[in-house]
Amino acid sequence: MMPEAVLREFDVVVIGAGAVGENVADRVVQGGLTAVVVEAELVGGECSYWACMPSKALLRPGTALHGAQTLPGAKEAVTRTLDAAAVLKYRDYMTSNWQDDGQVKWLDDTGIELIRGHAWLTAPKSVEVAGLDGNSYELQARHAVVLATGSAPNTPPIKGLQDVQVWGTREATSAKDVPGRLVVLGGGVAGTELAQAFARLGSTVTLVARSGLLKNFPAEAASLVAAGLRADGVEIRLNTSTDSISENDDGTFRLQFADGSSVAADQVLVATGRHPALEGLGLESVGFEPDEAGHLKLTTDNSGLVDGAPGAEPWLYAVGDAAGKNLYTHQGKYEARATGDAIAARAKGELSGAAADWSRFAQTANEHAVPGVVFTDPELAAVGRTLEAAQKDGYNASSVELPIQVAGSSLHSENYEGWAQLVIDEDRKVLLGATFAGPDVAELLHAATIAVVGGVPLDRLWHAVPSYPTVSEVWLRLLEKYGL
Numbered sequence: 001m002m003p004e005a006v007l008r009e010f011d012v013v014v015i016g017a018g019a020v021g022e023n024v025a026d027r028v029v030q031g032g033l034t035a036v037v038v039e040a041e042l043v044g045g046e047c048s049y050w051a052c053m054p055s056k057a058l059l060r061p062g063t064a065l066h067g068a069q070t071l072p073g074a075k076e077a078v079t080r081t082l083d084a085a086a087v088l089k090y091r092d093y094m095t096s097n098w099q100d101d102g103q104v105k106w107l108d109d110t111g112i113e114l115i116r117g118h119a120w121l122t123a124p125k126s127v128e129v130a131g132l133d134g135n136s137y138e139l140q141a142r143h144a145v146v147l148a149t150g151s152a153p154n155t156p157p158i159k160g161l162q163d164v165q166v167w168g169t170r171e172a173t174s175a176k177d178v179p180g181r182l183v184v185l186g187g188g189v190a191g192t193e194l195a196q197a198f199a200r201l202g203s204t205v206t207l208v209a210r211s212g213l214l215k216n217f218p219a220e221a222a223s224l225v226a227a228g229l230r231a232d233g234v235e236i237r238l239n240t241s242t243d244s245i246s247e248n249d250d251g252t253f254r255l256q257f258a259d260g261s262s263v264a265a266d267q268v269l270v271a272t273g274r275h276p277a278l279e280g281l282g283l284e285s286v287g288f289e290p291d292e293a294g295h296l297k298l299t300t301d302n303s304g305l306v307d308g309a310p311g312a313e314p315w316l317y318a319v320g321d322a323a324g325k326n327l328y329t330h331q332g333k334y335e336a337r338a339t340g341d342a343i344a345a346r347a348k349g350e351l352s353g354a355a356a357d358w359s360r361f362a363q364t365a366n367e368h369a370v371p372g373v374v375f376t377d378p379e380l381a382a383v384g385r386t387l388e389a390a391q392k393d394g395y396n397a398s399s400v401e402l403p404i405q406v407a408g409s410s411l412h413s414e415n416y417e418g419w420a421q422l423v424i425d426e427d428r429k430v431l432l433g434a435t436f437a438g439p440d441v442a443e444l445l446h447a448a449t450i451a452v453v454g455g456v457p458l459d460r461l462w463h464a465v466p467s468y469p470t471v472s473e474v475w476l477r478l479l480e481k482y483g484l
Contacts, residue, residue, distance in 0.1 A: 018045020027340025
């Protein structure tokens, strides 16, 4: 017999205790409301245990070693290759060995209640939870339910894929061993980063992409990353479709491609993108139906409020990957802060209607300045619009590009290769976007983000003098080339 449901009431119910859900709950509690988060897996979510942290922990040692190998005096002292076992141990440390005790303590210290279990909507402001403790919970939200359930991996239509056990990104970032031959399916950020990480750990890697490599970035920048992968021995096969995959008697795999060729692998990593994880959340019970392809999608306003939720008062919100706008942890946390503040303000009667752009309740940066870094070696960092996107959005836009060849880059390493681009709104004379590619360019990105968010006029930006000798001097060269 099922136990009787435990009835609980909170101001805000958050489904998902990843970084995004934690931030929403934190902000509403700071705003004087009560909050509970429901989580079926580890508190801290994908980023802490299977994405951002472990993948960067796998990448950073190789980048540091390669950096030393490119600098006279240091390269002569480097006599060994990466110690794969030590790198995996470092990765384990950075994921807290997949234990969430520290994050659970933070919730408790912050005044946020945690229920471990699977949650779904049953009616407006009503959530049912099948607790991992064996109890059933019925939660009532006085003000809001927030979906912070993250994203799930896409499954490409490859014959035989459902019949074999291959890696997704989770299995790759938590791997206990380094495969001899690894085939990576996917030319996006995750596939590119993990291809290089495992190549530097000792795998023979083949990267296969149906279209281009890092196709959402300028081609000049992506080409530098491709060159870095090839220098590490990665075979890159672009514009190549995978027809089928099968497992051999010895546990290895055979992949057949549309062009008739094939390749053998000891392990296969499928990294072909992600989609909002909205299945099983009971959205159908509050009026949301899957599209023709069977996918649930939500539309949110600039405070995270879901369009079309039933009821006279706003109550349903989606943030982070679940909202489907920008699948970056840092951007999801930004959305969470704005949404949490908006929920608290609406509960107090301090906010009605739409949130004003650039207010603390609005996710306005989503439309103008989303920063992202590909942590390969060389790195690729971009914010805002590309030139093509700016022109498509109706801006009178131009761009200025340069290789990164300044005193700071020459001192950084021998044969430093980099590329930089600024995208400019010619009507307002402000930046719409920026892209940098090269070793350690990620640290250039926040200056560009500030310039885009702040709408800093170029003639004022000209007075932001970069320190000498740093790689940031490329800012000066770009503005000079533009004509300032």
